[in-house]
Amino acid sequence: MQTITGELSPNLYLILSAVAFAAGFISSIAGAGGMLTLPALLWAGIPPLDALGTNKFQSVFGTLSSTLNFFQKGHLNLRPLWPGILASAAGSALGVWAVTRLGGDQLRTLLPILLIALSLYFAFSPRISDRDGTPRMGNGWFNLLVGGGIGFYGGFFGPGMGSLYALAFAALLGYNMRRATAHTKPLVLATNATAMVIFMLGGHLLWGLALCMSAAQFVGARLGSSLVIARGAGLVKPVIIVVTVAMAIRLLLEA
Secondary structure: OOOOOOOOOOOHHHHHHHHHHHHHHHHHOOOOOHHHHHHHHOOOOOOOOHHHHHHHHHHHHHHHHHHHHHHHHHOOHHHHHHHHHHHHHHHHHHHHHHHEEEEEEHHHHHHHHHHHHHHHHHOOOOOOOOOOOOOOOOHHHHHHHHHHHHHHHHOOOOHHHHHHHHHHHHHHHHHEEEEEEHHHHHHHHHHHHHHHHHHOOOOOHHHHHHHHHHHHHHHHHHHHHHHHEEEOOHHHHHHHHHHHHHHHHHHHHHH
């Protein structure tokens, strides 16, 4: 596996760690932290596959931080999530395999439309609130279809994955936004960790930079998840709307 050998300056380490802190903070609330860190890694001149592997590594620690925070403060029940966690990991592995063979061009074209639709749903749906609603799907089908399906998307492409999981928990299981955001984190963690391991096995990881960014992600995610616990839908809903619209605009500009 590759290591940092002095090619990146101390200033770049500081800049990329600051970006990771911001990404951890935002991602713990609304997902999409990778939309900050991955372009920053590429801007720093890191080869694309190494950038992807380093990005997955540091994002895992941000998600782990917010997961632990939600669990320690009693907002996360892991027991019913284990089938979904396993399905997410399996879907992610399949997604990584597929993208290395098929490419993501068609998905890049469709994703801005999906993100705009997602932001409109969050803006106007009465189910997105601080109150639990009525479930529309059983846990078994939810774990299989949502865990496996979004896990595949996370391994294949990834932007907005956290928002998609949160929407699914709110719309299909009737979770309030604080609870939905908390229960999203273990599935995102399983998805990203699986992809991270595959990139590590392929040797696409810059260890020194990855560890620095991971520490910054961990702190940022801790602060962001604490705000979610304190503010609930009043914080999560507008942040998800802004983030998803921003992602859609950026992807449209890139296209």
